[in-house]
Amino acid sequence: MTKRPRTELQSDLTPISDMCAAFDVTPRTLRFYEAKELLSPVRVGTRRLFTRRDRARLTLILRGKRFGFSLEEIRQTLDLYDRTGSDAAQRQRACEIARERLAIMEAQRAELDVAIAELKTELAASEARFPVTHRAAE
Amino acid sequence: MTKRPRTELQSDLTPISDMCAAFDVTPRTLRFYEAKELLSPVRVGTRRLFTRRDRARLTLILRGKRFGFSLEEIRQTLDLYDRTGSDAAQRQRACEIARERLAIMEAQRAELDVAIAELKTELAASEARFPVTHRAAE
DNA sequence: CGTTACGCTGACGTTAACGTCAACTGCTCT
DNA sequence: AGAGCAGTTGACGTTAACGTCAGCGTAACG
Known part of the structure; x- marks a missing residue:
């Protein structure tokens, strides 16, 4: 068994x-x-x-x-998800931190979109500059 | 002079x-x-x-x-942007790395969207649980 | 009943990405 | 000429996020 x-x-x-x-x-x-x-x-x-x-x-x-x-940043944000047994001031602080994180993440998303677009462009240009060795064409 | x-x-x-x-x-x-x-x-x-x-x-x-x-990851990706004077094999390698990065970044973007949505939900719920403007003396 | 196998607790080692400090050099201004 | 800077090169210190290893406990397997 x-x-x-x-x-x-x-x-x-x-x-x-x-x-x-x-x-x-x-x-x-x-x-x-x-x-x-x-x-x-x-x-x-x-x-x-x-x-x-x-x-x-x-x-x-x-x-x-x-x-x-960082782990410390994560720890602070994490508190939002289950800080139900704390006082009002603590919860408010948690919300504040979460809003900051949210702003950071939305900015990061915007920047990520730019970065992805740029990298795609660069990649396409780079691939166009030299013949891709025996790659099946579409 | x-x-x-x-x-x-x-x-x-x-x-x-x-x-x-x-x-x-x-x-x-x-x-x-x-x-x-x-x-x-x-x-x-x-x-x-x-x-x-x-x-x-x-x-x-x-x-x-x-x-x-990491800086090392960045260094490798960076090479794509100006590796014009290298041989075909190197450029191909650079493209490969770039495609990998691209995939990672797109996955990251997708995950970021999820995380943003979740955090928004959690934040809204948390703010709904108690008045933001001032503490309701219950 | 011994021996794997997993788990625990220190304690020290490691790597990345810099910070800090000391000692030196070459301008520029007065 | 001297003082004051901005800049340079080592060399060592620091922090985060674990890795690694030794020594010990214990529960189950054969």
Whole structure:
């Protein structure tokens, strides 16, 4: 028989190995993120079990990284997504930060469009300048 | 009377201080980029003079950084923009890299759209949960 | 019952992208 | 001539984001 936790496979609590496989990260990374308070897995004894919340946050973390944000910037933005139990001032601060991020991201999107257009132009010009070696024409 | 060109080509050759002011970077950064072969200013004696080409490249470098690319990734992509004097194999390689970057950037754009939409939703929900203008004394 | 195998905790190493500092040089102005 | 700068070259320091390794615990497998 394959090793299988008993009847309690509610899949809401994910062990570290599964997390690593699912998100393509190392254990070190997850422990590092926990240390930085980006994740907060529960403990069974000494072992970590990641929650649905952790998985959602990790998705956002990795996405943020791809956009070039630092972990600290990400951590602040993340708070918006589940800061339901804080006081008004904190929530307002979170909204403020989120609006800033939003502006940055929209600017980034605009710049990205320009960059993509430019690169396309340059690429087309570059490909036109020399015969593409045996590439099927359309 | 040493040689002294009075009518200098100031428009094309920019000293380091002007570069720093124009692009909001430090001298150290420009020297660092030169060491990494991202820039190649000409020398007058020991001093650097940045060309039009350097300015164009620096624009792309800083833009690339905002997108989260590393300097090395940027350097490779940059080659597409002025690798006119290389052999066919090199140009082809440059095009290949550029196409990869392009794909990455388009994926990034798509993901950015999603992220912006999500953040907007979350922000709207968060702002709806409590009055923004002033705290409702409930 | 021993031995993999996975997981944990320090603790130190690494890489990228600069910052900082010291010592020197060559103009320019007075 | 001297002072004041802008600029240069090492050389070492710093921060973020992990990698790597040693030493230990424990749970299951054969």
